[in-house]
Amino acid sequence: MSCNLTFGGRNDKKTVEEAPVFAPKFDENGLIPAVAMDAQTKEPLMLAYMNEESLLKTLEIGEAVYYSRSRQEIWHKGATSGHTQKIVEIRTDCDQDAVILYVDQQGAGACHTGRNSCFYRKVDLEAGTDPTALTFTEDLTFDPDSVYKK
Amino acid sequence: MSCNLTFGGRNDKKTVEEAPVFAPKFDENGLIPAVAMDAQTKEPLMLAYMNEESLLKTLEIGEAVYYSRSRQEIWHKGATSGHTQKIVEIRTDCDQDAVILYVDQQGAGACHTGRNSCFYRKVDLEAGTDPTALTFTEDLTFDPDSVYKK
Numbered sequence: 356m357s358c359n360l361t362f363g364g365r366n367d368k369k370t371v372e373e374a375p376v377f378a379p380k381f382d383e384n385g386l387i388p389a390v391a392m393d394a395q396t397k398e399p400l401m402l403a404y405m406n407e408e409s410l411l412k413t414l415e416i417g418e419a420v421y422y423s424r425s426r427q428e429i430w431h432k433g434a435t436s437g438h439t440q441k442i443v444e445i446r447t448d449c450d451q452d453a454v455i456l457y458v459d460q461q462g463a464g465a466c467h468t469g470r471n472s473c474f475y476r477k478v479d480l481e482a483g484t485d486p487t488a489l490t491f492t493e494d495l496t497f498d499p500d501s502v503y504k505k
Numbered sequence: 506m507s508c509n510l511t512f513g514g515r516n517d518k519k520t521v522e523e524a525p526v527f528a529p530k531f532d533e534n535g536l537i538p539a540v541a542m543d544a545q546t547k548e549p550l551m552l553a554y555m556n557e558e559s560l561l562k563t564l565e566i567g568e569a570v571y572y573s574r575s576r577q578e579i580w581h582k583g584a585t586s587g588h589t590q591k592i593v594e595i596r597t598d599c600d601q602d603a604v605i606l607y608v609d610q611q612g613a614g615a616c617h618t619g620r621n622s623c624f625y626r627k628v629d630l631e632a633g634t635d636p637t638a639l640t641f642t643e644d645l646t647f648d649p650d651s652v653y654k655k
Contacts, residue, residue, distance in 0.1 A: 449625070477594050
């Protein structure tokens with residue numbers, strides 16, 4: 356795969372929506388949201404952001420590379436923990452301002468809290484309960500201290 | 506369900522990550538990304554944004570209510586087209602700065618282009634092809650002009 360990739364232009368709405376050309380829109384901070392999903396189970400793993408450099412890097416190496424807003428740097432997911440995300444498929448939406456990554460999650464999970472998915476809580480929606488209460492949908496799958504603080 | 510809901514506080518990281526309290530983080534523009542997924546197929550339908558009012562409204566009425574960044578107004582999805590999204594489950598992530606909506610999509614689809622999903626194109630990742638090329642993964646399921654321009 357070439358290391359000199361460039362994205363398509365975003366000259367008009369019809370082209371962005373109907374052309375077979377990847378022309379992602381980066382927001383005023385240069386970022387696009389990327390939702391990583393487990394390619395086997397189709398469960399959501401995490402939502403993070405990419406800048407142009409990290410999206411191009413993702414295409415180049417076939418593993419998810421994000422942009423860390425807190426650290427303000429390129430973030431090759433799993434580079435230190437080993438919990439990389441092998442890219443299986445990338446989709447974009449009608450106006451190309453979001454991407455979905457279907458990945459093979461390596462290691463014990465995607466979440467820094469020690470879980471497979473970052474989306475480990477759901478809102479209680481049953482009638483009569485407080486809809487601002489959350490319930491947990493999964494347990495820890497690994498010890499985050501041993502993975503991230505070693 | 507009460508119309509006087511309030512979200513939890515975001516005083517410390519541990520509480521946000523491990524407490525059973527919905528304490529969503531709205532960004533500097535007052536928005537949180539919301540990914541709508543088909544509750545049956547688990548396929549992604551769209552990614553949009555909510556402000557606090559629209560998220561509270563979503564909890565109150567049990568249908569997806571977004572905030573339109575282009576129109577700068579509350580956007581009850583499907584209010585005119587009939588393509589509403591009945592909420593089945595809402596999940597949030599570790600730092601509660603994103604939500605996933607599992608929905609029953611009403612009508613012929615979620616996308617204004619006339620498709621079931623906004624994520625109707627995938628990046629060509631096969632070796633040797635141009636990874637900035639897109640291929641289509643679904644056909645039109647309805648005529649957008651007849652739904653949105655009537």
